[in-house]
Amino acid sequence: MPAEPDRQQKLQIADDLKHQRREWTIQRVGWVIMTLFVLASAIGLLGHGGLAKQELKTGNLAMEYQRFARYEAPAMITVSVENPADDPVRIWMDADYAHRIRFDRIVPEPATTRLGPDRLVFEFSTDPGQHSIRVTFHYTPEAIGPAGGRIGLVNGPIGSFWQFIYP
Amino acid sequence: MDSVIRAVVIYFLLLLLFRITGKRSLGQVTTFDFVLLLIIGEAVQNSLLGNDYSITNGVIAVTTLVLLDIIVSLAKQRSHFVAIWVEGTPLIIVDNGNPLKQRMKKARVDEEDVMEAARSLRGLERLDQIRWAVLERNGEISIVPKRE
Numbered sequence: 348m349p350a351e352p353d354r355q356q357k358l359q360i361a362d363d364l365k366h367q368r369r370e371w372t373i374q375r376v377g378w379v380i381m382t383l384f385v386l387a388s389a390i391g392l393l394g395h396g397g398l399a400k401q402e403l404k405t406g407n408l409a410m411e412y413q414r415f416a417r418y419e420a421p422a423m424i425t426v427s428v429e430n431p432a433d434d435p436v437r438i439w440m441d442a443d444y445a446h447r448i449r450f451d452r453i454v455p456e457p458a459t460t461r462l463g464p465d466r467l468v469f470e471f472s473t474d475p476g477q478h479s480i481r482v483t484f485h486y487t488p489e490a491i492g493p494a495g496g497r498i499g500l501v502n503g504p505i506g507s508f509w510q511f512i513y514p
Numbered sequence: 515m516d517s518v519i520r521a522v523v524i525y526f527l528l529l530l531l532f533r534i535t536g537k538r539s540l541g542q543v544t545t546f547d548f549v550l551l552l553i554i555g556e557a558v559q560n561s562l563l564g565n566d567y568s569i570t571n572g573v574i575a576v577t578t579l580v581l582l583d584i585i586v587s588l589a590k591q592r593s594h595f596v597a598i599w600v601e602g603t604p605l606i607i608v609d610n611g612n613p614l615k616q617r618m619k620k621a622r623v624d625e626e627d628v629m630e631a632a633r634s635l636r637g638l639e640r641l642d643q644i645r646w647a648v649l650e651r652n653g654e655i656s657i658v659p660k661r662e
Contacts, residue, residue, distance in 0.1 A: 358606070358646050364605075366603055373534070374533075
């Protein structure tokens, strides 16, 4: 420990070494937290790529979505259907989830969109003999916090997913 | 309401970040730091305003930030606790010509920083001519020379 400065000399100063030491400790902890924050962001824990991306497959329905997304930032869900049994292909999304987001664009555009009691149903026409379709929902989250959603095929498999929307 | 919440969150997050950075980093504003401050301003701009680019929203954000600054300054004046946590405390780093090395290391200040301040502020030539060197709350180093 360094020698305490001689208090008999007349330097009027409001120093507080005890507080200063506490502050240094907090600063170092803060640096560690900042490093972890940046690392977490780099691997995708705060959204956009990396660990944020999640894939899900159930029956002939496959989905790719973002486990971690950000409020008011563009996000997407890609739904693929192999060997669709119906024509048109009808993909539904539960209404609770749909109300938490703003649809920006759906590629390809659905032929029709119908509102059911608890779900939105999107109809996509396919060419005869088409073996798979791939639909991308571009959207913007409009609510912060955890959100669970379900997407499925009418009379077909259902995929449940969970995501967290950062502020 | 949204704009006010955004401004309050950004204000306190930035306050926390800059306090964690340490006073020395803020005291030495180089040209690069100045550019960095501008970029930080740009980076928080969108989170502050969201998608609303109206004059009303801009005025709400600016008024909230300025008001918060006034409130914090009043709180610092009335409470010693708030003052030392928001502003920090000054730190003696040279005592009668002796550098207090451990403190300097923790505060990320070296003898060259002290001598730079001693030369530019007081025209001193050597460390032993310094009676006190203090790392002030704003990160600057002030020098009290020894009496002749």
